[in-house]
Amino acid sequence: MTGYTEVARGTLNAARISPRDVLVPAILANAAVVMAHNHPSGAASASIADHAVTAAMRGAARILGLRLADHLIVTPTDHYSFAFRRGLDPDSPEGR
Numbered sequence: 015m016t017g018y019t020e021v022a023r024g025t026l027n028a029a030r031i032s033p034r035d036v037l038v039p040a041i042l043a044n045a046a047v048v049m050a051h052n053h054p055s056g057a058a059s060a061s062i063a064d065h066a067v068t069a070a071m072r073g074a075a076r077i078l079g080l081r082l083a084d085h086l087i088v089t090p091t092d093h094y095s096f097a098f099r100r101g102l103d104p105d106s107p108e109g110r
Contacts, residue, residue, distance in 0.1 A: 016045055026054060031067070033074035040080050047075055050086040058092035060099075068096050 019039040022029045029051065040047045049071060053059075060068075064087060072082045084097040 015048070016043060024051070028063075033071055036071060037074060037078055037080060040075075041078065046081040046083040047071070048084045048086065049082070050088060052088050056089045056091065058087055058089045058094045060087060060094055060096065 021035040021039070022031045024030075036047060036049060049068075064085070068082070068085045071085070075082045084095055086096075087094040
């Protein structure tokens with residue numbers, strides 16, 4: 015990891031982000047992207063919205079020649095990694 019950028023602070027149950035918010039810092043750093051956010055509920059599982067955001071970011075990153083290396087969901091006691099559980103490789107069946 016070469017650095018990090020906070021792109022949004024959410025409310026109790028949501029945060030608004032756009033691909034531009036996430037990808038501009040990655041372009042400037044010429045780096046792959048690892049997104050991370052917390053689930054205050056303590057449930058380390060991906061919601062439908064988490065899946066949608068991951069797919070949108072992966073597609074936008076691909077257009078710009080960047081790689082979405084992972085999207086992490088963290089809780090005080092657990093975590094969920096899209097790269098580990100779902101695959102983010104666009105050539106793998108799980109990553110599509």
